[in-house]
Amino acid sequence: MNRDSKLASPYLKSFPDEKGYFGTFGGSFVPEAVAIAMQEINDAYNLIAQNGDFIAELRKIRKHFQGRPTPVFFAHNLSKECGGAGIYLKREDLNHTGAHKLNHCMGEALLAKYMGKTKLIAETGAGQHGVALATAAAYFGLECEIYMGEVDIAKEKPNVLRMQILGARVVPVNIGAKTLKEAVDKAFEAYLKDTKNSMYAIGSVVGPHPFPKMVRDFQAIVGIEAREQFVEMTGELPDVVCACVGGGSNAMGIFSAFIEDCVELVAVEPLGKGSALGHHAASLNFGQEGIMHGFNSIMLKDESGEPAAVHSIASGLDYPSVGPEHAYLHSIGRTKIAAIDDKEAIAAFFALSRKEGIIPALESSHALAYALKIAPELKGKKILLNLSGRGDKDIDFVSEHYGYGN
Numbered sequence: 001m002n003r004d005s006k007l008a009s010p011y012l013k014s015f016p017d018e019k020g021y022f023g024t025f026g027g028s029f030v031p032e033a034v035a036i037a038m039q040e041i042n043d044a045y046n047l048i049a050q051n052g053d054f055i056a057e058l059r060k061i062r063k064h065f066q067g068r069p070t071p072v073f074f075a076h077n078l079s080k081e082c083g084g085a086g087i088y089l090k091r092e093d094l095n096h097t098g099a100h101k102l103n104h105c106m107g108e109a110l111l112a113k114y115m116g117k118t119k120l121i122a123e124t125g126a127g128q129h130g131v132a133l134a135t136a137a138a139y140f141g142l143e144c145e146i147y148m149g150e151v152d153i154a155k156e157k158p159n160v161l162r163m164q165i166l167g168a169r170v171v172p173v174n175i176g177a178k179t180l181k182e183a184v185d186k187a188f189e190a191y192l193k194d195t196k197n198s199m200y201a202i203g204s205v206v207g208p209h210p211f212p213k214m215v216r217d218f219q220a221i222v223g224i225e226a227r228e229q230f231v232e233m234t235g236e237l238p239d240v241v242c243a244c245v246g247g248g249s250n251a252m253g254i255f256s257a258f259i260e261d262c263v264e265l266v267a268v269e270p271l272g273k274g275s276a277l278g279h280h281a282a283s284l285n286f287g288q289e290g291i292m293h294g295f296n297s298i299m300l301k302d303e304s305g306e307p308a309a310v311h312s313i314a315s316g317l318d319y320p321s322v323g324p325e326h327a328y329l330h331s332i333g334r335t336k337i338a339a340i341d342d343k344e345a346i347a348a349f350f351a352l353s354r355k356e357g358i359i360p361a362l363e364s365s366h367a368l369a370y371a372l373k374i375a376p377e378l379k380g381k382k383i384l385l386n387l388s389g390r391g392d393k394d395i396d397f398v399s400e401h402y403g404y405g406n
């Protein structure tokens, strides 16, 4: 949290500014009622995040409930096969529930508890955020209401069941396209009816201020651990750090510890089926500046200027915008961007499964595919990537469409 020495670094202390801006990106573009609720969360966060009890409780949760620290692992077989750079994985797949999302969900839920809230509200697309939040709600004894489009409910049955088993109420949304966008609208509507008792929990470094900052701060533990572990293992810093970017929370988590170091940071976006609009979700690669979901960033727009339809084989990456901090860091040249298509991600998925005995999430497979692509040219260098989650959730889809990797 804010007391950790890394978060006291000059960059992290000054970005975002008090209005939530990273340069021109970020901010809060929401109706008055939402603005009041966001201000309340912001004020509470600034106060509570400095509180010794809050910090101690969060540390205890990370250690005893989530199983942190997660290890950094040297992928010896894959590195050898590439014949170039050494490839190291930060194992967020070993975080409780199998992905990094629980890091910010536990933080948000703990904040809700300290604020005296009794209910957590959110939307979910593929259900990953819903499951992580339902887990946090169960831990803290909070009510949990997850809005989900009917199309997504039909597609993501196991995650719907998980949320229900964890005690969350999954509310089907049957308006419009019945997917994520409509679920966001309905979840906000429900939240605005009861901002006094409920907390809206955003699932990435997106949305109005203070969420991009708060979620980054909660995810920063990934980078703090990884940096220390990497230095302990190798005696030096990595040359390249990469991560997949949907909204950008796992990437900001690991990047945040290296921003002031001489380390190349690469945001890897999903190129899906190709570069035509609608075939990918590579917002930083192909997008333009614009406002959606309450913040100014780089987004993919359709002809009418609305958020474009997007595609990625990894449902956690198909978002038509990106966290404002990523837009900023790329605009000043601090981060590099790359794009990996569905096929390359699938190849990486099988490579890690077969060569190291780790089945990665399809999202994380994008970061891995990038590492595998550049490694042969980087002899003697070291690449650290954030393995954001495990791939158990993806095995039915992958085996149905791609067999078993033979």
Ligand SMILES: *Cc1c(COP(=O)(O)O)cnc(C)c1O
Residues within 6 Å of the ligand: 099, 100, 101, 128, 203, 204, 205, 244, 245, 246, 247, 248, 249, 250, 251, 316, 317, 361, 363, 364, 388, 389, 390
């Ligand atoms: C949701 C998810 C992502 C994408 O979200 P970010 O906010 O970009 O990190 C990546 N990996 C996994 C495993 C996910 O569940």
